[in-house]
Amino acid sequence: MNCDPIARWYRWLEYAGFGGALQRRRTAFLRDVADARRVLLLGEGDGRFLVELVRQNRGASIDYVDLSRRMLERARRAGDGVNYRQGDALTIPLPESEYDLIVTHFFLDCFEPAELTRLIGRAARAARPDARWLVSEFREPSAWARAVVRMLYWFFRVTTGLKTSRLSDHRPLLAECGFRLIREERARAGLLVSELWSRAQSPP
Numbered sequence: 001m002n003c004d005p006i007a008r009w010y011r012w013l014e015y016a017g018f019g020g021a022l023q024r025r026r027t028a029f030l031r032d033v034a035d036a037r038r039v040l041l042l043g044e045g046d047g048r049f050l051v052e053l054v055r056q057n058r059g060a061s062i063d064y065v066d067l068s069r070r071m072l073e074r075a076r077r078a079g080d081g082v083n084y085r086q087g088d089a090l091t092i093p094l095p096e097s098e099y100d101l102i103v104t105h106f107f108l109d110c111f112e113p114a115e116l117t118r119l120i121g122r123a124a125r126a127a128r129p130d131a132r133w134l135v136s137e138f139r140e141p142s143a144w145a146r147a148v149v150r151m152l153y154w155f156f157r158v159t160t161g162l163k164t165s166r167l168s169d170h171r172p173l174l175a176e177c178g179f180r181l182i183r184e185e186r187a188r189a190g191l192l193v194s195e196l197w198s199r200a201q202s203p204p
Contacts, residue, residue: 007070028194036101043107047075094126124177133197141190
């Protein structure tokens with residue numbers, strides 16, 4: 001999904017729909033990864049989480065990948081320590097066993113099941129054996145939540161050409177790659193979730 005057409009208004013559209021709820025989900029477990037030093041951030045958008053990550057993890061080396069050139073431009077206010085890479089997360093070259101933290105906030109919902117399997121496999125191979133993974137996503141625990149998610153997919157299909165139209169479950173895929181869920185928080189009656197996964201032998 002390329003958010004160039006809506007990059008200028010993305011923040012205000014998010015506030016109109018959810019207030020600060022999505023940003024609270026992004027930062028829910030930020031303090032738990034304060035020791036991360038090599039970070040891969042996929043599709044973060046306009047950089048609000050990136051700003052907080054850089055502020056907390058000073059000295060960390062961060063690779064930020066986004067398909068949208070305009071989103072990358074808006075994220076550049078985060079400052080030093082960030083390598084901004086425009087490209088498709090499904091094809092952009094990634095190093096092997098490099099990162100101690102992977103971050104995907106409201107990004108995994110943009111992929112069809114086969115694509116999501118491929119994406120998570122690629123990111124997992126780029127992660128170190130003791131890496132952690134921050135995830136924020138939508139869930140559909142009720143008819144109300146399903147209606148909200150369908151409306152969001154319709155909006156992004158019209159404005160950005162997003163192809164997928166339903167949520168795929170990322171949790172089994174992360175588990176297959178050796179990650180286990182160690183913390184979870186939900187909001188908005190279960191519509192929004194924050195997750196912290198770890199591939200270490202014991203919780204950090």
